[in-house]
Amino acid sequence: MDVHLTIHGRQGLAGQIYRQLRAGVMDGRLAPGQRLPSTRELALQLGVSRKTTLDVFERLIAEGYLRSRAGDGTFVADAMTRLAPPPPMPATSPAAGSIWARLEDALPMTPADTPPAYDFVGGVTDKSLFPFDQWRRCVSHALRVQARGRGTYRDPAGEQELRQAVASYLAFSRAVVSHWHEVVITQGAQQALDLLTKVSVRPGEVVAMEDPGYPPARIIFAALGAQVVPVPVDEEGLVVDALPANARMVYVTPSHQFPLGMPMSLERRLALLEWAQRHGALVVEDDYDGEFRFEGRPMESLKSLDTAGVVAYVGTFSKTIFPELRVGYVIPPAPLGSALRRAKQVGDWHSCTMTQAALAKFMLDGYFAKHLRRMHKEYAARRAALLEHLRGDLAPWLTPLPCAVGIHLVAAIRAPQDESDMIRRAAAESVGLYGMAGMFVSQAPRPGLLFGYGGIGVTAIHAGLARLASALAGRRQDAA
Ligand SMILES: Cc1ncc(COP(=O)(O)O)c(C=O)c1O
CATH class of the missing domain: 3.90.1150.10 (Aspartate Aminotransferase, domain 1)
Known part of the structure; x- marks a missing residue:
């Protein structure tokens, strides 16, 4: 593997290499057990003599930072005590005044390392219970597809096959009708919320959301400078009459209110759509786990009731597959489509094409269903x-x-x-x-x-x- 070291001038070469490698081991950038390049490779990479790198490795081995295994290579020692993490940033640091320094702990629902029994x-x-064998086949397929590609940036809205698979899945399973062109693939629902806020809310403007509500949504809205206004929910969902008149965006979880669980009643859905149309606001429908219905008949999604074009429908594979996949999608109202694609492109060009190709295959071959x-x-x-x-x-x-x-x-x-x-x-x-x-x-x-x-x-x-x-x-x- 490559180790990135920087050499300044031609003086004290051994000392420069020694200090950087030692610092890498001490602060954990070089992980215990990690294999280092050979002294020959490192000498070539840095343009120094082999003797210089040999001397450095010998010294680091003698001091216990590295260990060598005859005929196998040189590795970072296993039992290194790490340096303490750097102290918190002083109040005068550049980040201290930014909104990010004041945000509450971003995503509080991360499970503990050692969970209770x-x-x-x-x-x-x-x-x-996930079919990893089938997934492996889909990933191999994606690798083959990728090997044929041109090695360039792709469509920010995502790979066509996955967008088609998502559009047809939504039409059949969630009664959300869309053309695949309208689907934008994101890094989970969280990025969909990020992009929607960026393209439709200016800093200082109001985003209304359910109270109680989904903390990561509240945090992303606040991080982007929105004024987040909590709106109460009752047994029928969001209390539409309590919405602030100046809300630019309203975030709701109508299938399964997060966290309380009740669906938004049809009456409220219609009232919310009417309200949004009257106030020129965007409604974000987060349908994060509506796939799993155990009783009763599904209620129409806001998106399918939306005749005025005010709803952005957001979905995710975090509940149906697993959250590490980081794949979600959004179907915005048509006029927001191109701004959303631009925001996605400016943020990260596009989502990983290999994951997208594998997931498309997983869906189109029927494994997902x-x-x-x-x-x-x-x-x-x-x-x-x-x-x-x-x-x-x-x-x-x-x-x-x-x-x-x-x-x-x-x-x-x-x-x-x-x-x-x-x-x-x-x-x-x-x-x-x-x-x-x-x-x-x-x-x-x-x-x-x-x-x-x-x-x-x-x-x-x-x-x-x-x-x-x-x-x-x-x-x-x-x-x-
Ligand atoms: C309300 C809500 N929305 C969205 C998500 C999923 O977010 P993501 O797709 O970013 O993993 C969750 C996951 O717990 C959720 O509870």
Whole structure:
């Protein structure tokens, strides 16, 4: 592998190389166990004599930074103590005045490195059930396609095959009719929100969003300088009458309100569309996990009801495949299409073509539909197991909120239990539970827990919740 070192002048060459390699090991840029180029390769690369690089390697080996294996090469030593991370930036640093320095921790839902044994974290899917063999075939296909390509930048809106696959999937599965030309492939839903805000909201203008709502959406709107106005939700979804008249953009999750779970009623959907048309605002419909419906009939998407061209429909493969894939898409109202493509191009040219080609093949060959059917069945069983406990042995403490869609659901905590106390009690039983407090902005938080079941199987759901119920019951008996 290449190691990037910079040589200034022709003086003290060994010292320059030594200091840079040592610093790389100490701050972790050169990882433990990583193979270094041979002394011959490095000498050639840097235009120095072989003796110079040999001397440097010998010194670093003698000092314990590197180790050599006869006939195999030279490696970064395994047991290096790392330097402490640099101290926080002083208040006078260039970044200190920027909006980024003041943002709350960007994406708070990242799971812990060492998760509890029974973890109900949201935002994860079950990779153990993903058909990696089929995916491998699709990736090999994508490699073959890529090997034939010209080695140049591609269409910022994405590869045609994937856009066609997405358009036809949406038409058949989500009743969202679009032409493939309208689909813009993004790095997850998050980039779709980023681009939509950039092209339709100026700094200082108002973006309205549901309260409680999806924190990463709030953060991206704020990061781009928008004034984010929280709007309450009730059992029918966003309270349209409470929208600020000057909102340029309204962000909603109509299929499965994030986090509470109820769908937006048809009446509210129509009221929101009418409001947006009257106020010249853009409505962003985030349909992040509507694929998994367990009860009732699907309600029409805002996009399919939109006759005035005010809705941007956003979707993602983060829930149907896994979040690391980083593929999402947006179908904007037609007049925003070219600005959105430009914003995508200016930001990152386009998304990775290899992932796009593999995903297109995965969809067009029917693997995606098959995977969705399998996951639907699996998640239905997990949801049923979860509800069995919430309505059974956990009923004295928790009440599930109505929710027919998705891979998480919320349970309200019955008074006088307190959210953080419940989470602490659960953690003591190795059960990972997650609260709702951080998702409310202007409304008083209603105590509740968000149960993700994308990453926990039926057996673990039963075992974890039975443990939790008996621990809570034990405490009740102690108190009696
Ligand atoms: C409301 C909402 N939107 C979107 C997403 C997915 O975002 P992305 O596609 O950026 O991974 C999630 C994932 O948890 C979500 O909860």
